Amino acid sequence: MPFPSAPKESDRPWVMRTYAGHSSPAESNALYRRNLAKGQTGLSVAFDLPTQTGYDPDDELAVGEVGKVGVPVSHLGDLRALFDGIPLDGMNTSMTINAPAMWLLALYQVVAEEHGHDVAQLAGTTQNDIIKEYLSRGTYVFPPAQSLRLITDMVAYTVTAMPRWNPINICSYHLQEAGATPVQEIAYAMSTAIAVLDAVRDSGQVPPERFGDVVARISFFVNAGIRFVEEMCKMRAFGRLWDELTLERYGVQDPAQRRFRYGVQVNSLGLTEAQPENNVQRIVLEMLGVTLSRDARARAVQLPAWNEALGLPRPWDQQWSLRLQQVLAHETDLLEYEDLFTGSVVVEAKVAELVEGARAEMARVAELGGAVAAVESGYMKGRLVASLAERRRRLERGDDVVVGVNRFQATEPNPLLADLDTA
DSSP: OOOOOOOGGGGSOOEEEOEEOOSOHHHHHHHHHHHHHTTOOSEEEEBOHHHHTTOOTTSGGGTTTTTTSSBOOOSHHHHHHHTTTOOGGGOEEEEEOOTTHHHHHHHHHHHHHHTTOOGGGOEEEEOOOHHHIIIIIOOOOSOHHHHHHHHHHHHHHHHHHOTTEESEEEEOHHHHHTTOOHHHHHHHHHHHHHHHHHHHHHHTOSOGGGHHHHHHTEEEEEEEOSOHHHHHHHHHHHHHHHHHHHHHTTOOOOTTTTOOOEEEEEOGGGOOSSSTTHHHHHHHHHHHTTTSOGGGOOSEEEOOOTTTTTSSOOHHHHHHHHHHHHHHHHTSSGGGSSOSSTTOHHHHHHHHHHHHHHHHHHHHHHHTTSHHHHHHTTHHHHHHHHHHHHHHHHHHHTSSOOBTTTBOOOOOOOGGGTTTTOO
């Protein structure tokens, strides 16, 4: 089965973001304004842990976590301050929020309405993937089955009221960080997609003739690791399986609706505290894995800062990551050519291997009753833990080399770190 070709829009630069949010809505708003002024073309909102788990900043369980890994938002006034002066009708906003996703989207809609914007024209994404929260991050609030009901209602609402919004961003990013192999990353993300689409279909909230619109708004959020050839093949495998699944299982006839739509954050967990200057080339190589192949190119990319392993990046550090994207998109000839890998025997063999492995793992999940049942039984979590343990063993043995960490450790003093604590 050939890889489904991307439409001509892939010749345009992808949406360029930085994952950002800290301290307070006002401080985060100032950062967003600076980044947009530098040429960033979309926003990616990081929320703090209390917000992600449904706690107000003054709750005793939120002590020490407010504004640490993202921006705190607990009411409409916070969201007004967060997007003050930013025209939401011309913005593509990604919100990394899961359990409270429907509440954050409601606040976003109200702020847009207050600005006089047409809600039907709002574009963006709420992550809203509870399955991977149970498998990797742990910021869930409700049990898996009840979480799926919330997701179902949100999908049904947005497909009519906010047709340009992606109500779920099925997130294999954190699965890779939790230990997933490429096969597991594909299989568990696809199994989650099946659970969501089956639930929406079976709920009766969307007429069968509009189910293609539902499929067209399902997006994915993917991790791009350092093995960039394998990562590029992983994306082609994702696209092939998604095209097959949405045609054969759900009968979606329009190829445009079946297109695999995904955004990327490159592998932050792989960035090192030791010799952090090496992280710049890591970030570039990981970005290439999801941009080189025209037919499997990401439509949105966000890059971490080179010093993310050391602390909160400064605006200059985030600017550097944005400039990496801009140089690739605007100075090179990458966007001038058709897919560079069509007909490659090596690439096709690797894609076929990943597809075959993912199909087998998806079948095992299906035998257990689907993604929700496989989470509740502990099957998927156990598989990830085993894969992560094996990854750690390879690092400790030196089978997998990390420059500056387990090999080539001699180094000169790093002048980039001299003023790291200054704003």
